Amino acid sequence: MARTTSSSYVIVPRAPDRRPAFRVAILLGWVLSLGLAWMAASWYVAPRLPGLSASLETTRTQLQQAQAQVRALGQRQATLKRSDQISRAANHQVQQELAERDQQIADLKANLAFYERLAGATRKPKGLSVHSAEFVPEAGGTWHYELMLTQSLNRGAVSTGQLRFVVEGVRDGKLATVDWNRLHQRDDAPAQAYSFRYFQQLRGSVMLPEGFVPQRVRVSLRGENASLDQAVAWVQPSGTGDT
Structure with a gap:
């Protein structure tokens, strides 16, 4: 009698592999999406590209124009600033010159008034002379002097020469x-030059020895056309102290 053999193995048919088909479907879907995106861009964006390019070019042109205007305005501002500085400097110089001219006019008026008093119709014309001498104490022990020289005899003639003086007093x-x-305070001190038509005021500073009390000044004038030795009193303006 034949025996029946039993087995624990079961034969199952193998199912087909679907992964390649799934991958193909995904790839097709991606390609389709790219196509749709390109079509949408071509339909919506592409017609606007010329306008956007024109707007971009216009914007660039406007930017260049604005930058040029900024540079021009900066140069104009610098020019105006420099012009204002020059105008201020010129105005200041004009003001200084006007003040100097006003001072010169005032001095000339004062000199004219002085000479009119000096050479008035009732006064007799005089040759070269020392009209006045004043001494004012300065810091450091020096004395500032002002000597007024005049002449009304030769009107229009110019008196030129050298001045020296000595101080006489008690010590x-x-x-x-x-x-x-x-x-x-020096050997061979140079004389003081003078040159004037009607009058001149000479100024300077001198030093007196300690304990010396000045009383008068002996002035010596040496010129081409006239020489003079004249003694005048030592005079201090009021309010400068006693000697």
């Missing part, structure tokens, strides 16, 4: 004289 109870060199 230690004895008469004493301080010469030109000692007054200037």
Whole structure:
């Protein structure tokens, strides 16, 4: 009698692999989406590209124009600033010149008034002379002097020459004289030049010895057309102290 053999293995038919088909479907879908996107861009965006390009070019042109205007305005501002500085400097210089001219006019008027008093119709014309001499103490022990020289005899003629003076006074109870060199604290001190038509005021500073009391000034004028030796009193303007 034949025996029937049993087995624990079961034969199952293999199902087909669907993964390649799924991958193909995904790829097709991606390609389709790209096509749709390109079609949408061509339909919606492409017609507007010329207008956008024109707008971009217009914007660039406007930007360049604006930048050029900014540069021009900056240059104009710099020019105006420099012009204003020049105008201010010129105005300041004009004001200074006007002030100097006003001072010159005032000095000339004062000089004219002085000369009119000096050479009035009732006064007799005089040759070269020392009209006045004043001394004012300065800091450091020096004395500032102002000598007024005049002449009204030769109207229109110019008097030129050299001036020196000595100071006479008292020191230690004895008469004493301080010469030109000692007054200037140097050997061979140069004379002071003068040149004028009607009058001139000469100024300078001198030093007196300690303990010396000045009393008068002996002025020596040496010129081409006239020479003069004249003594005048030592005069201090009021309010400068006693000597």
